[in-house]
Amino acid sequence: MRRPVHRFDLLTIILHWLIAALILGLIILGFVMTRPSIDPVLQFSLFQWHKSLGMLALLFAMARFVHSVIRVRVEPVGGMKPLEHLLAKTTHGILLALSILVPLAGWMIASVSPLEIPTFAFNLIVVPHLPVPKSYAAETWWATAHAVLAYSTLALVFLHSSASLYHHYWRRDDVLTRMLNKERRLIEPSAKEPTS
Numbered sequence: 001m002r003r004p005v006h007r008f009d010l011l012t013i014i015l016h017w018l019i020a021a022l023i024l025g026l027i028i029l030g031f032v033m034t035r036p037s038i039d040p041v042l043q044f045s046l047f048q049w050h051k052s053l054g055m056l057a058l059l060f061a062m063a064r065f066v067h068s069v070i071r072v073r074v075e076p077v078g079g080m081k082p083l084e085h086l087l088a089k090t091t092h093g094i095l096l097a098l099s100i101l102v103p104l105a106g107w108m109i110a111s112v113s114p115l116e117i118p119t120f121a122f123n124l125i126v127v128p129h130l131p132v133p134k135s136y137a138a139e140t141w142w143a144t145a146h147a148v149l150a151y152s153t154l155a156l157v158f159l160h161s162s163a164s165l166y167h168h169y170w171r172r173d174d175v176l177t178r179m180l181n182k183e184r185r186l187i188e189p190s191a192k193e194p195t196s
């Protein structure tokens with residue numbers, strides 16, 4: 001078995017920030033496009049952009065999941081208590097799962113809808129619907145599930161990014177900098193010591 005490492009590899013870092021940007025952008029877009037007052041022509045176009053970018057987010061999230069299984073294990077930053085490490089690992093696991101479940105639930109809305117509106121991914125290909133029975137009741141159920149999962153992701157991302165800022169500005173360790181590929185110092189066991 002390979003020894004754990006201190007740093008994230010470049011692919012992990014690129015996928016992390018790409019998926020983070022896509023998810024946050026898609027939540028804003030999803031919220032805006034579902035406002036009742038929006039012009040129907042604009043709404044159709046925003047829905048198509050939302051579904052295209054959402055399918056892209058699903059592809060990246062699946063690639064990231066496979067990569068997280070096969071990559072070398074990354075050690076916790078020095079100075080982390082076992083409970084903190086457990087909390088961080090659990091949050092990352094839930095975020096990883098949500099980044100796949102949210103777009104899957106979105107794909108289900110499009111697939112169960114009796115309106116059968118096609119998804120033109122970036123106007124290049126038509127994304128096939130999943131082979132599931134269609135009904136308005138199922139469409140409402142999946143739209144609610146999609147919204148609940150998406151807004152729960154937002155709440156968890158708020159906690160997750162607040163934790164990384166706490167580590168950066170208060171604990172002054174490398175939790176945030178190593179996800180930016182530029183550690184400010186070598187990882188030491190006593191991370192709470194003042195720097196200057």
Ligand code: HEM
Nearest residue numbers: 026027030031051054055057102103106107109143147150
């Ligand atoms: C990570 C990816 C995604 C995120 C974060 C996301 C987020 C959201 C959000 C926040 C809403 C608004 C919910 C509301 O306020 O009612 C929404 C609506 C919607 N999303 Fe997504 N979405 C994603 C992927 C997808 C995908 C891949 C599809 C389809 C292929 C999709 C289809 C839809 C549809 C059809 C609605 C409107 C539902 C309704 O009529 O109420 N989404 N999404």
Ligand code: HEM
Nearest residue numbers: 012016019020023068092095096099157161164175176179
């Ligand atoms: C935009 C705000 C975000 C910030 C500031 C942020 C920050 C970070 C930092 C600093 C780490 C490294 C933790 C460590 O060193 O152990 C990390 C890891 C992680 N983050 Fe985020 N993150 C954000 C958004 C997201 C989003 C939207 C997701 C997914 C829904 C996510 C999922 C993860 C996961 C799964 C890890 C574990 C490493 C990996 O497998 O990629 N993060 N994040």
